[in-house]
Amino acid sequence: MPVNLALGHVSNDFLIAALVLYSLSVVAFAGDFAFGRPRRAETSGRVQLAQQRAATLATVGAAGSTASAVPADGQNAAGSAAGSAAGAAAAGSGRTDSMPEVALPALRAIGAAGRWVQAAVALSAVGVVAHTVAVVTRGLAVHRAPWGNMYEFVTALTCVAAIFFLYAMIRYRAWMLGVFVMGAVVVALGLAETLIYTAAGQLVPALQSYWLDIHVTAMTLATGIFFVAAVLGVVYLILDRYAKRVAAGRAQPGHPIVGRLPTIEQLDRLTYRTIMFGFPVWTFGVIAGAIWADQAWGRYWGWDPVETWAFITWVLYAAFLHARATAGWRGRRAHYIQLLGFASLTFNILVVQVFIAGLHSYAGVS
Amino acid sequence: MFKAPVWLAGRRTVVLTAAVLTGVLLIAVLVAGWATGGRSNMTEVDGSQSAVLYTAGHRPVAPEFTGTTLTGARLNFSSYRGRVVVLNFWGSWCVACREEASTLASVAALYRSSGVDFLGVDVRDTTASAEAFARSFGITYPSVTDPGSAITLDFTAVVPIAATPTTLVIDRTGHIAGAVFGSTTYPVLTTILAKVTGKTAAVAVSR
């Protein structure tokens, strides 16, 4: 089937649009740092121990009131008792009930975060839409899954990273991380556009298989997720170093940027959860790759350089997961391991696939 | 908050299970690393596995086959029943075959009047090259072509033909009595033929 060049151009245009929108969102995130509302990030928009709250709720039952005493939409940081309970009508309250709140709904949380965050999230969201359209139209243009060479792979994985990060950022209200992750996405996408751009085209016969959709999709997803985890890991290391320097008295506490970032523990947990999401996807990708390799080359594992580096990456992320459960290896060291894993992943994509001859040389980069 | 766990089995059971699993693991890897295949029911002629005699009663049956000779004639192997046949698998591209070619030619001449026929099976070859080979070494006995290794496949089912050249000595009842895996030499081939025909080379000549 011939390649639809017009649709290919549409894809390129949407990608440029995404790049612009992402860049603007990075500016907006940075603006939030500089000018936005002062606050500490909350992992889920609620306070931990409810005893500190002075929420007063009606005692239930005796009056048979139909009030829903559950504060279904929790309370924002300002601490006003928002509960829709008919508290005033109840008799003899005097008793302090404390209930953990359910999270503030996302849109309201965004609104509460200030104009800069609103702008940044909006720009990122529209950028993600444009990015997704770019990826989809590329697929339509070439009549196959749009990750058949390195350019397509990088555009697809950055799309995954952006979508995933957008979800995580909104879920955990981690606005301050936006400048780092979206910034990294912009850089990666920019490099893809300038250095490794390949026009839309057909695939070599070895890649003409439905396994392309399965194996490379999984690897793309996992790489995008690990990309986010790597950026978060770098932020963690910066924060950790700063905290150590403060503890040693060599730096002033209360750095304005650091003060706006999540706590170290929150960042650590977020990174851990991200990798916990990505690791099974990577495992699945390796298994799918082995099945495809058996179909195409006659053996499911041959220690081809790309296979070997995918294995090394898997082992390193497994080491990260083990490190987090080992005393003395949590924290900084574990994140070094995680970054080493991402480095091996990147090395695999950029160097091994392109320069080391093997069965996997489909990068399309000459 | 979390109590010490209750074990399902005693400590000995756990240790034993762990030890057994590790042992199985070790054995599996060792076997995979060092296992070799096995062989069977024959005696060696020259002290190595490359030339063997099958003891009477344990000789595999030589399969029937038909083929086309280099000159284009049809040949049926069953027409050789009642005679001793030296069946040589060769190819003009094969260095070891070129090494043994003159030996085969001379032994063929030696045993011609003793009821021994030589027949070649020309594998993975083309006619022009094969005829040139025969001309070069003075091979006058016929060869059937086996470009697709079909005849070789049939014989491999009964004798482990691993490479070219291979020479089989088939007795008068159509059973394979001896085999040479690799290029054959004068002493080896004549030893086998002596055993099978009952006539040594000297006797054969004097006839």
Place this chain on the structure above:
Amino acid sequence: MTDVRVPETDPFDSAPADSGGQPRPGPGSPAAGPFGLADWLKWAWRQLTSMRIALVLLFLLALGSVPGSMLPQQGNDPAGVQQYYTSHPALAPWLNHLGLFNVFAAPWFAAIYLLLFASLVGCVVPRTFRLAGSARTLPPRAPRNLARLPRFAEYATSLAPAAAAETAARVLSAHGFRLRRPAAPTAPAGTADSGGPEAGDPPGGQEEHWISAEKGYLREAGNLIFHLALLGVLVSVALGGLFGYKADRLLVEGNSFADTQSALDEFHPGRLVTAADLPPFTITLNSFDASYISSGAQRGQPSSFDAQVSYTAQPTGPVRSARIQVNHPLSVDGASVYLIGHGYAPEFKVTDARGQVVYNGAQPFVAGATGNFLSQGVLKVPGAQPEQLGFTGVFVPTAVDIGGTLESVFPAADNPVVSLIAYAGNLGMNTGTSQSVYQIDTAGMRQLAAAPQLLRIGQSAKLPDGQGTITFTGYRQWVSLAITHDPGQLPALICGMAALGGLLLSFMVRRRRVFVRARAGQGGTTMHVGGLTRTDASGAFEDEFASLAAELKSAHQQAAQDQAAPPHVPATATPSEGE
């Protein structure tokens, strides 16, 4: 293995069977008595199965794989290994001694993964027993002061404590929690922590109303399944190595081959495989078609490879036809036949000095790295008289003269030209070691002409010195087929999927406990709800706890309402608390 709170020390220490309750001293400590081999082995085993060593071994595994990807490996690229020897003559033998040209079969690499799996087994087996044991025990009693737990909720209800506890039990049970209630007087003997007054009971035997609930045992099960499945993958790989084989064969169009050892170009049997295990099929290559993109940016890129074959599974069986393509292997009698590569085999006819036709056939040429299937090969004619002849040649599928040199501009054979250099002399084939069909040793030969001879299809060239003639009669294509059999393939896949399933289970399921205490007080019953998780990845537990607490509260509300004003039901319904 991702469980933070599992103590680093061996759980055996919590119930020492043979040291009389005293802590077991390590080697070298002053309190140790005579320290025998058994103690050293135990110490070594404990070290091996520790998380720290597992971590180190994982690093070593990753590090050890690196040279396997950077240096040419014997299994994948034997030609590359040869080339490394020639380009690094001093370094290469040392690397060979270290096993770096065959890393993944090297003993030191095997030692790493063996130790890692031993560590795995040593960790997993006790935990499997522990899990089975914990599956039979009940959750612990509810702590006295739930407010100290990480998650806490408190509210009031007008239900009596007993009824409130029961309602809570129903709600939790509906969510799949395993429950434990305060011990009834007739608790069965043998259940741990059951029956009788206990240290935690309030003085004076005041009745307590609490519920303990626990959920998430599947997490550890998933963890163990994952690690055991990895062991299964290793065993499957060993199985394939023992009973599987790989073979290669190059086949020119029109030719056929039978699957027997002497007909295969390469045969790599597993350790327990002999040539007799090869299935006796025969394949004939009827035709091979390769199509290439003829225009646009991707001109010259292949778009499809298609080999039409006919085959018989046994010598006497029926002839079937099939298409073998990349990603579409042929399955015959347990073996799979893959299309791996292809190329051109130009056909020549050679007449020697005496006028005899000494060669008439196709000779496979191999495509080089220059692209567009510019292929190189040799032709050896040992039957030529009086002198043997040899040729080195270049086959150019679509030949265009660019600046004086002949180049191929397209991989299809649109304008085939062959360029030959002729030699006469001794090919070295009459004695000595066997030669590759694709290489010629011209040491004992002389070149017949200085310039290469260019031929189109049908053209002949007379060789100098009356050595004969060579005619380029045409060309055919060849394919290279891989025949493989791996009985460990399916088990490896199953174990891989099991590993993935176990992984997902262990990541998605959290082991958590929820406690509910109902205390009677003035004006009603105070409900305390506490919760905690055992593992670190507990983000969602906050939400779960919050919604559980809310649900408990509303269930109690509803029950209190029903108690106070039962719903309007027909007279036959018995009043019951909390519908």
